[in-house]
Amino acid sequence: MAKGRVSIVVERCKACGFCVEFCPSHVLALSSTFNSKGYHPPHAVHPEKCSGCDLCGMYCPDFAICATKTDAPKKADPAKEGDK
Ligand code: SF4
Numbered sequence: 001m002a003k004g005r006v007s008i009v010v011e012r013c014k015a016c017g018f019c020v021e022f023c024p025s026h027v028l029a030l031s032s033t034f035n036s037k038g039y040h041p042p043h044a045v046h047p048e049k050c051s052g053c054d055l056c057g058m059y060c061p062d063f064a065i066c067a068t069k070t071d072a073p074k075k076a077d078p079a080k081e082g083d084k
């Protein structure tokens, strides 16, 4: 199961490929579709492998991609704590 989720803002992408190249889990590939500027944005070909490390977001010069962790530790339920 994926530990992270990657989001791509297709219209900001200039297809430099940094995110594809530097993703340690090989989640991404440049798509064959074009955005309105004529670039091929990335898409997640293996979303289940995403760790949510956000390296793609750190390398992207155009702030076109970012990721979040999906396995955040569960917080105590405050409703139950008041049940004492
Ligand atoms: S968050 Fe990490 S594992 Fe997920 S796509 Fe970005 S670089 Fe790859």
Ligand code: SF4
Pocket: 012, 013, 014, 015, 016, 017, 018, 019, 020, 041, 042, 059, 060, 061, 062, 063, 064, 065
């Ligand atoms: S690093 Fe950013 S601009 Fe470059 S291909 Fe990836 S999303 Fe597009």
